[in-house]
Each structure stands twice: as structure tokens, then as C-alpha cells.
Amino acid sequence: MARVTNVLRRAYKSIEDLDLLKILESELNHELSSMRFQNEKMGSFGDFVLEWDSPKSQDVILRNKCSSGEEVAISALLGRDTFHEDSRFPAEALLKICVKKPGLSSILKFDCVASNRGGGQPDFHIQNAHYIPSSSSLNSSIYKGPSFSDLDPLLQHELKQYLAARGIEEDFTNNLLLYLHKKEQGQYAGWLQKLKDMMDRT
Template sequence: MALSNILKRSASRFAPLIFNHKNLRHNHHQATALFAAVSDRASGMSRNLLQRSFPSSLHHYSTKPSSDESLLRVIQSEIKCAVESHEEEQVEEVPQGFPFKIENHHGQQTITLTRQYQGETISVEVHMPDIITGAEDDADDSNEEGEESASQPSIPLVIQVSKRSGPCLEFNCTAYPDEIAIDSLSVKDPEAAEDEIIPYEGPDFSDLDENLQKAFHKYLEIRGIKASTTNFLHGYMVDKDSKEYITWLKNLEKFIKD
């Protein structure tokens, strides 16, 4: 009986300790869960605050705009088509006996031809060809000759013939496959300032006496400005146009990528 009372008293002393131990474990789990919940909430609030404070910056540095990606794909597709088309074109070889030295201005719309002829310097600025697609071919027959010339591909030329000193002759011409038309002729002083008053440049070339017109055509032909020269130049400039277009597309691609 005494032993039984001793055991009961011992149990009664340890019971609060056991109870407190269980409560401690329970409270620990609750505290851990509460801390995790508070941390998640604080983290979420921080992200929301950051997005509200710097929304455009986060968007800018995270992804490239979809419109830029679409444009880049179209440009790259066009580069591929342009390169394939250029590879199929026949490369224009400089013909044997071509009298001019060719200076190609990369990234520009022109090339320059130069040569020396009996103490004269002949310089020709050749522009990109005007390619006619034939969309404007429908017109009445009252001006068939003019329409035939207008429907042909052509190359604009600016020709200067100068001597060791003094003024030079400048011809503005349009070169067609079988003929070279002189549009204007002027006498210029190469040393004159550009802001000086424009001097008298003579009448329109087409208003000159027919024999005088023919004589000037022969004058240019002797100096190398003839149909065989300009026909080669047409193919050369078409090839240059293709190359410049590809370079232009690649510059666009680089800009969009960067």
C-alpha cells in the first residue's frame, strides 16, 4: 500500500513535465509553420513591391519584344532569298580591252570610271540602273518611239572631260541598251566655288542643230562612251545593286539583334 502511494506521487510529479514536453513539440511545429508562412508572405510582398517600382526595367531585361523577334525572322528570310538569287545571277566579267579603270564605292549607289586620253582626263560617274518592270506599258500609240525608250532599262551617267587646266565639259547622259542619249551639256570651271552664280549652260541639248548633236555623240564615242561600254555597265550595276541590298539587309539584322 505504501509502495502504491509512492508510485502515484511520483507519477503526479512527472505528469506536468510530460505534458509540457508534448506542448513544447507542438508549439515548435506551430512556430515553424508560422515562420514559413510569414517568410513566404514577406517574399511575395517584396516581389510585388519590386515589380510595382521597376516594372518596365524588369520587362526590358527579361525578354526581347516579340515584334522584334518577328521582324528579325523576316529579315533573315529575306537575306537567304537575296543570297540565293544573287548566286544564280551571272557575274559580269570586265571585257577584254575595257578602256576604263573601275572604282567601286562600297555602300554607295555609284561607281567611278576614269581614263586618260590624249592629254585629257575622262571621269564617268555611273549610277544604279533604272529597271522598268513593264507595268506602265499600256499607253496609246501616238508616241510609240518615246514609250519604247521609256520602257527600256537605263543607266544615268555624269561624264566629265577635263584638260590639264581650264574648264571642263560635263555631259549628263542616259545609257539605254542600244543608244546613249545626251540630256544636257555644260562648260564648267572646276575651280569655281559651289556657291557662285550658276553660269549660262547653253540651250537644251535636243534644241541644238542635229549635226552638232551627232558630232558630240561621236566625241564621246571616241573617248570610250559607247553602247558596248554601257551594256557591260548595266550588268555590272545590277550585280552591285544585289550586293548592296544584301549588305543593307545584314546591317538591319545586326541592328535589330543588338
């Protein structure tokens, strides 16, 4: 009886594995046939250089050293929220932007969100703007200033213009959104392929 039970258990597992394999194949075929971002032409990041982009992580780091000597570093990844299928990009990009003046240890840090839900101009919002006395205090509990939405509207506008003057404008955010979506789609298809290959070997 125990032998029969073991045979039935193995047979049931084989059926489950076969169903899972079929689902994986279906999902992989769907992804490969609808790689809409992979066929879109990438523009440039302007003066920014892609400094770090690991295939094992979701984020990227870009850096620009301006002619004035200022350094601008950006860490970006896709957010979890998704929009409607008709959106230009189904997810928004979360950006941390740090600006450092030459000869100073202090940093201006901006937490931003970039999205493009339609065919028009991308939406770019600054959620927080912080003055940080030195790079060593990035994660400290010092007072970093009021909420960005509480600032004077004219100051909010000028801070957006400040970032735009450093290359963080419409073309840059659109190209960054496209790059991050391509990266995520490629990673997901690669993960499905590895899972399918593993199931094929069992």
C-alpha cells in the same frame, strides 16, 4: 499591375522582334537565291580605270587618259526609277562625264542616262551638254548653254559620236550597268545580313 504591364510589353516586343527577324530572313534568303547579276560575267571598261568605288557609297568614278592627252572622268550611279521585271537591267545609270583637253582649264561636261530594258542595244541619251570655262566654276551659276534637246539634231548626233570615240559606247555602258547592279545587289544583301545579325543578338 505595373509589373504585369512591363512583362506584357516585353512579351509583345519579343513577338514583334521575332516577326521582324522572320521577315528579314525571308528577304535575305530571297536575295541570295536570286542574285542574278552576281553570276553574270563582267566585261572590261576598255581603257577606263575604276578609280573610286567605296562599299559605303552608291557611285563609282572611272577615268581614262587618252593617247591624245585628253582626260575623261565619269561619275556614275543607278537612278531611282525601275523598269519592268523582264528588263535586262531594272534601273538606269546616271552618268556625269567630264572631258578635259591637255593644257586647258575648260571642261566639257555631259549629263547622260544609260539603260538596257531588253535584249537589244542599250539606250544612251545625253540630257545636257555644258561648256565650263574652268574646273573651279563647276558649281557656279554661269550660263552653260541650251538644253541638249534644243540643239540641232546633227549636232546632237555628233556629240554622241564624240563620246563614243572616247570609249563611251555600247559595251562600256552595258558593263557599267552590270557593275552598278552587282554593286547595289551586294550592298543590299550585306545590309540585310547586318540587320539580321543585330536582331539575332538582341
